[in-house]
Structures are given as C-alpha cells and as structure tokens.
Amino acid sequence: MLADEFAFAPVTDTGIVFDGKVWDVRRDTFDYAGSGIVREYLDHPGAVAILALDDQDRVLLIKQYRHPVRVRDWELPAGLLDEDGEHPLIGAQRELAEEADVTAADWNVLSEFYTSPGGSNEVIRIYLARGLAAATDVFERTEEEADIEIRWVPLDECVDGVLSRRMQNPSLVIGALAAHASRARGWSSLAPAETPWPRHPINWDHSV
Known part of the structure; x- marks a missing residue:
C-alpha cells in the first residue's frame, strides 16, 4: 500500500x-x-474546511473574494487554526457557524492535504458535516466575508463544476471529489472526527 x-x-x-x-x-x-x-x-498555522452535506445530498458552498487571485470563488466554509490549543474539530464547528450560520450533529474526517509541500507547511483537514441545522446565533461578517454568498448545490453538480475547471478552490476540488468517491463506497473511507492529525506541524513526532 x-x-x-x-x-x-x-x-x-x-x-x-x-x-x-x-x-x-x-x-x-x-x-x-x-x-x-x-x-x-x-x-502556516494550518486550516480546516467543512463539506456540509444535507439530507438531499446538497453541499453548502460560499462565494468569497480572494485578493491574491482577484476572484470571488466558490468554496467550502473554512478557516485558520490560529487559536492556541483549539482542537481542529472545534475550529471547524466554529467556522461553519460563523461563515454560514449552520451547525451539524455528525462529523467525520473526509480528507487532508498539503497545499504546497515544496513551499509551505500548511495542511488542511476537510471534515464531512451532516445532521445540519440553522445556528441559533447569527454572526456579523466583515471585510472579505461581508458579502459572502451562500448556496446549496447538489454534490454531483459540484463535481461537474470541478471537472470542467469552472471551480478551482483546492479545498472544494478535493472535498467534492473525495465526497463523491466516498459516497460511492458507502462512506467507508471516513474517519472519526477525533482522529489524530500527525501531519500538522504542531503534532510532529521527530522520533518517527
């Protein structure tokens, strides 16, 4: 293997x-x-992204301005792990609520990836969130998040957008393809939400 x-x-x-x-x-x-x-x-402090999937197999997407590439791109809700001692799952739950006003009862690890292993130590963990509900608190969003657009899109349509290169955000690309493949395998590839994350630099075991 x-x-x-x-x-x-x-x-x-x-x-x-x-x-x-x-x-x-x-x-x-x-x-x-x-x-x-x-x-x-x-x-880099690392980051989490959330593929929130409702009971109609629709993915929650947000459109947000990204200045380095001058694009308002479709993305998964996501955020930095820049709060000391915060578990990635807690960070993911916080970001889903803050960026999309949504909570989830069921969480699993869907995928992980390095964004640019030749030039950055950034790692991103993508969670699959299900059992969705509206958040009781609505967050005030500012700066690039002030005009976030939220849309529910069928997972298959997300995959079509990725394969046609119309949507190129890396967390969305990897998350949509991973979810599509995992669903075809009965979600057997999912890992528990509390799965250790040794690839994150904060968890490096230099004795390996």
Whole structure:
C-alpha cells in the first residue's frame, strides 16, 4: 500500500525572515543527502474546511473574494487554526457557524492535504458535516466575508463544476471529489472526527 513517510532532516539553523500579519516566512538550514540545504517556506498555522452535506445530498458552498487571485470563488466554509490549543474539530464547528450560520450533529474526517509541500507547511483537514441545522446565533461578517454568498448545490453538480475547471478552490476540488468517491463506497473511507492529525506541524513526532 502506497503511503507518504515522515523524514525529519536534521535542522541546523532556523529563523523567521518575515513576520506577517497572518503567517510568517521561515528559513531553515538542514542536512540532507550529505548536503547543507537552505530553504524558505510559508510557516502556516494550518486550516480546516467543512463539506456540509444535507439530507438531499446538497453541499453548502460560499462565494468569497480572494485578493491574491482577484476572484470571488466558490468554496467550502473554512478557516485558520490560529487559536492556541483549539482542537481542529472545534475550529471547524466554529467556522461553519460563523461563515454560514449552520451547525451539524455528525462529523467525520473526509480528507487532508498539503497545499504546497515544496513551499509551505500548511495542511488542511476537510471534515464531512451532516445532521445540519440553522445556528441559533447569527454572526456579523466583515471585510472579505461581508458579502459572502451562500448556496446549496447538489454534490454531483459540484463535481461537474470541478471537472470542467469552472471551480478551482483546492479545498472544494478535493472535498467534492473525495465526497463523491466516498459516497460511492458507502462512506467507508471516513474517519472519526477525533482522529489524530500527525501531519500538522504542531503534532510532529521527530522520533518517527
């Protein structure tokens, strides 16, 4: 069975070369294959995304402005894990309520991925949320979230949009395809919501 493997190259020097508002740029010097290598990368707190699926197999999508790519793209509700000590599941539940005014009774891990493993340590966990209900508290959204558009879209239509390249947000692409494949297998690929997350840098076991 193919699987990624942890490989912790010895880091001989590390430091923040850019201290940003949301994330930093880190420079590491490490030994690998007999060479001393220097690499700079985005040092990221990680994030969660939520594929909320109702009892009609519709996915909750939001449209939001993303300035770096100058697009209002269709996305899954998502957010940074930038609150110290917050469990990813709690973060996902918070983001679903804040961005879409929705709660869910049933949660599973659907997928996980690195956004750009050659240039960032960002990892995203996608949860499947079911048993949906309207949140009792409605959050006031500001900045890019102020004009979020919410739409319920059949899962198959989401997949069509991904395969035709009309929707390109990575969490939506991976989440929709993973949900489509998992549903075809009776959801047998889902993992419990509390599943450990060793790929997140905060959980790295350097003895592996």
